[in-house]
Amino acid sequence: MSIEIVPVPAFQDNYLWVGINRPQGTAFVVDPGDCEPIDRFLRSNQLTLAAILITHHHPDHIGGVDALTKRFRCPVYGPKGDRFPQVTDALVEGDNINVLDCRFDIIETPGHTLDHICYYAHSESTGEKPVLFSGDTLFAGGCGRLFEGTPGQMLASLAKIAGLPPDTRLYCAHEYTLSNLRFAAAVEPANQPLQARIERCRRLRDQDIPTVPSTLAEETLTNPFMRTAERPVMLAAEGRLGRPPKSEEETFAVIRKWKDSF
Numbered sequence: 001m002s003i004e005i006v007p008v009p010a011f012q013d014n015y016l017w018v019g020i021n022r023p024q025g026t027a028f029v030v031d032p033g034d035c036e037p038i039d040r041f042l043r044s045n046q047l048t049l050a051a052i053l054i055t056h057h058h059p060d061h062i063g064g065v066d067a068l069t070k071r072f073r074c075p076v077y078g079p080k081g082d083r084f085p086q087v088t089d090a091l092v093e094g095d096n097i098n099v100l101d102c103r104f105d106i107i108e109t110p111g112h113t114l115d116h117i118c119y120y121a122h123s124e125s126t127g128e129k130p131v132l133f134s135g136d137t138l139f140a141g142g143c144g145r146l147f148e149g150t151p152g153q154m155l156a157s158l159a160k161i162a163g164l165p166p167d168t169r170l171y172c173a174h175e176y177t178l179s180n181l182r183f184a185a186a187v188e189p190a191n192q193p194l195q196a197r198i199e200r201c202r203r204l205r206d207q208d209i210p211t212v213p214s215t216l217a218e219e220t221l222t223n224p225f226m227r228t229a230e231r232p233v234m235l236a237a238e239g240r241l242g243r244p245p246k247s248e249e250e251t252f253a254v255i256r257k258w259k260d261s262f
């Protein structure tokens, strides 16, 4: 079985990802921050909503859930905890769920928020490449701000993602790629794959085409937050600190803090 994954843009720069099983006429949506664009999309494609998947409790990820569940009585998968009441199926690390005949493994990724989870589907399950819905944890070219977690938590979360197959398609929740990559180039001015990626993404954005999904392989080569054990990123952290970083965690913390004010 193979699912089609389509972005429905919302707000300034959110992507509400919709997974579609055309023959069945069913769909799931990840992080519907707004019901209006999803409702319109489902109607014009004559799709029934079979499930809602939530990565974390921020309003731009859950704002449309109440209106959607009123129209479609579908399960709402989300992180365990009491951060928002709409979850019908609370998930923890190692759980798996079946949505449109597609199996997703749950990966807890605290950092951006403490309740953040990602949804991973193997290639056997998607019928194509493996897929990760990474919410606001791993972005194309960057990572989420640390609103609740520590640098150590986020680093550990990203390390879990780094262990997935390199051809994993990464579906994050925002189109932040160009500004992320501008920062990445400040960290690693001599990174050639990064320069090539910036060119590629510029061309896409000029035509208003999403830069997402990316692949995990691309992130490993160009995303500074996935490269905190690499020498050029360590040296950039050293430049900020005025001394060598004591650990990968400190490198990560320094780079993350730098990005906050970039």
Ligand code: ZN
Residues within 6 Å of the ligand: 056, 058, 112, 136
């Ligand atoms: Zn968020």
Ligand code: FE
Residues within 6 Å of the ligand: 058, 060, 061, 136, 173, 174
């Ligand atoms: Fe967000």
